[in-house]
Amino acid sequence: MILVPITYKGGVYRHNEIIDLIEDLGGYIVQKHMIAQEVVLQCFVPKDDVELIRAIGKPLAGEVTDSPLVGTEIAVVSMSLEIHHLPHPSCDIAEYVRRLGAKSNMIGMARGVGKRIAGINDEERDVINEHDIAVFLLGNFETCIEKKMPVLLRGIEVPVVVCGGPDKEALERIVKPRVDGYVGNVGRFMHRTKESEELEKLDEIIDEITRVLSKRREEIAKDPLSVAPARLMDIIREKVPEIQYVTSPTPLTVQMAGLRVKLPYDTYADAVRKAEIEDGITIGEIADIEPSRMRDYIIVRVKPFSETNIVV
Amino acid sequence: MQAIEYFEVECTEKAGGENYKQIANDVLLDHNMLRVVHKIHIYIDPKVPIFVAVGTLKKVTTIVKVGDIANVNPLEGKITLAISDETYLSQMLKVFWDRFGKDHVEQPDRFTVVLYNVPATAAEIEEIKIADPSQSLYKDLVYALRCICPEGFRVRSEDFGAEKFSFVASEDLLTEPVLALVKEKFALMGETP
Numbered sequence: 001m002i003l004v005p006i007t008y009k010g011g012v013y014r015h016n017e018i019i020d021l022i023e024d025l026g027g028y029i030v031q032k033h034m035i036a037q038e039v040v041l042q043c044f045v046p047k048d049d050v051e052l053i054r055a056i057g058k059p060l061a062g063e064v065t066d067s068p069l070v071g072t073e074i075a076v077v078s079m080s081l082e083i084h085h086l087p088h089p090s091c092d093i094a095e096y097v098r099r100l101g102a103k104s105n106m107i108g109m110a111r112g113v114g115k116r117i118a119g120i121n122d123e124e125r126d127v128i129n130e131h132d133i134a135v136f137l138l139g140n141f142e143t144c145i146e147k148k149m150p151v152l153l154r155g156i157e158v159p160v161v162v163c164g165g166p167d168k169e170a171l172e173r174i175v176k177p178r179v180d181g182y183v184g185n186v187g188r189f190m191h192r193t194k195e196s197e198e199l200e201k202l203d204e205i206i207d208e209i210t211r212v213l214s215k216r217r218e219e220i221a222k223d224p225l226s227v228a229p230a231r232l233m234d235i236i237r238e239k240v241p242e243i244q245y246v247t248s249p250t251p252l253t254v255q256m257a258g259l260r261v262k263l264p265y266d267t268y269a270d271a272v273r274k275a276e277i278e279d280g281i282t283i284g285e286i287a288d289i290e291p292s293r294m295r296d297y298i299i300v301r302v303k304p305f306s307e308t309n310i311v312v
Numbered sequence: 313m314q315a316i317e318y319f320e321v322e323c324t325e326k327a328g329g330e331n332y333k334q335i336a337n338d339v340l341l342d343h344n345m346l347r348v349v350h351k352i353h354i355y356i357d358p359k360v361p362i363f364v365a366v367g368t369l370k371k372v373t374t375i376v377k378v379g380d381i382a383n384v385n386p387l388e389g390k391i392t393l394a395i396s397d398e399t400y401l402s403q404m405l406k407v408f409w410d411r412f413g414k415d416h417v418e419q420p421d422r423f424t425v426v427l428y429n430v431p432a433t434a435a436e437i438e439e440i441k442i443a444d445p446s447q448s449l450y451k452d453l454v455y456a457l458r459c460i461c462p463e464g465f466r467v468r469s470e471d472f473g474a475e476k477f478s479f480v481a482s483e484d485l486l487t488e489p490v491l492a493l494v495k496e497k498f499a500l501m502g503e504t505p
Contacts, residue, residue, distance in 0.1 A: 084463040114464020114483050115361055139462060140331040141358040165331050187331050190338040190459070 001026060003044040003228065005070030007101055008053065010062030015039045018057055025049045028230035030071055030254050031103075042070045042101045044230050067101035068210045071230060071254045074104045075131035075158075079118075079138065081108030084188060090137055092193045093163070093186075096202045097135075097209065103253050105131065105294075109152075118148035125155040126293040132256045133159045133180075133212060135205070140165030140187035146174040153177060159212045163187075163205060180215070181208040213256070220257060223304040226286035227277060227312050229254045232300065235283065236261060239275035240268060258287070261298040265291040269298055277312050286310055316340075318351035318501050324359060332356060336460045343456040348372055348449060351501050354460070355493070362490070363461045365479040366497045366505070369453075372446040376400050379438030382425070386434040393425040393437075401425075404442045411440075453477060471505075478505060 027045035078090040160179040165187020253260040273284035292299040323329025352367035382393040465481035
């Protein structure tokens with residue numbers, strides 16, 4: 001069964017029927033937002049049943065759209081959290097990827113600014129490495145980007161998309177070591193992105209992120225995960241009921257090859273490790289349960305089939 | 313709104329310079345600096361690295377009075393002020409409290425202030441001075457230039473007079489030739505520092 005990421009948008013009235021339908025079909029709901037009279041469900045559903053959900057949702061004013069970024073956690077790396085970089089363009093981009101279903105976290109570096117003085121520390125590096133992809137938002141000058149990127153990319157293991165003021169060709173030439181994606185002509189600016197060409201740029205960033213993530217998905221497909229992270233989310237929700245009391249918007253954040261559990265590691269790591277998936281197989285057997293560098297959360301990294309010889 | 317007479321951004325990188333012109337324009341507009349800046353020339357060389365902003369200022373003599381931000385309507389022992397611009401509202405209330413006492417000043421809603429039994433006519437109230445924007449000019453202008461300047465350039469030298477200003481920033485120590493550079497950029501605008 002191939003699961004595809006979609007977003008369902010519809011009225012609150014009878015939306016429980018849609019939730020039941022998705023669950024009955026073997027899909028997973030990754031995020032549910034209730035905004036006034038509207039409900040937004042970001043979910044994974046079987047590819048063959050998308051039309052069925054669309055048909056059943058239609059009388060309820062429901063709309064089904066493809067959301068390639070559902071189930072991914074994206075790090076939007078800003079060179080600092082000063083007025084120079086916020087709220088534009090960092091927040092504009094972070095918000096835009098969120099609209100397409102991704103969970104985006106903004107990472108403001110302590111010393112990412114400048115040319116000679118730019119640097120990355122171990123905490124920033126580890127936090128970025130806990131994501132599926134990192135989007136680096138750089139400035140307008142080729143000279144600065146060329147000089148600082150080798151330093152900023154030190155130790156980064158996840159795919160990287162670089163956005164900067166120079167055009168794409170220039171970025172490809174100057175950013176060393178090479179990264180996975182480049183978007184040119186999006187450097188530092190001090191106004192809101194509302195012109196059509198600026199919105200096109202945001203779409204270009206999304207396209208680049210989607211392209212890089214699809215490549216990563218293909219890599220994962222070659223050696224499939226022992227369990228789908230979305231399924232793990234359901235299991236943890238059932239076996240570790242304390243997660244229901246977490247007030248964070250996404251207490252369980254689904255990633256492409258793992259999961260972030262927003263519970264304290266020291267208290268709950270064992271409970272997560274011992275949670276049974278099926279036939280006596282526990283989460284601890286097929287995934288690494290590690291402390292996250294983000295607060296005191298737990299990060300679950302699902303092992304591939306080649307390591308465990310188990311697929312559940 | 314008055315435009316700036318001379319506005320140039322000179323940069324060793326063409327695309328970067330164009331982006332910085334847009335940034336400078338946005339920041340000056342957002343910080344309401346167009347009414348203050350007469351001429352401005354910005355020079356950036358990221359290779360050195362150095363950022364220089366030099367310029368001249370307009371004379372800001374406008375003192376904000378009650379009549380500028382509110383309509384004053386006297387009616388049966390009370391004077392009602394309909395506020396049209398909230399920017400100086402808090403300063404205005406402070407002036408009223410000091411002058412008439414809090415018992416005589418009331419603000420029933422966001423855009424209305426009522427004065428009860430005050431020993432002044434409507435015309436006198438209209439003439440009360442509430443703020444002098446030129447006092448915070450230096451702070452505002454330096455802040456705006458800091459926003460325009462690349463963030464990594466943290467070694468700064470600011471020079472600000474009644475009519476002219478210069479702002480130099482870099483990542484490294486600022487050396488003597490900087491003064492010559494400031495002079496050169498002033499000359500491009502037809503001014504002397």
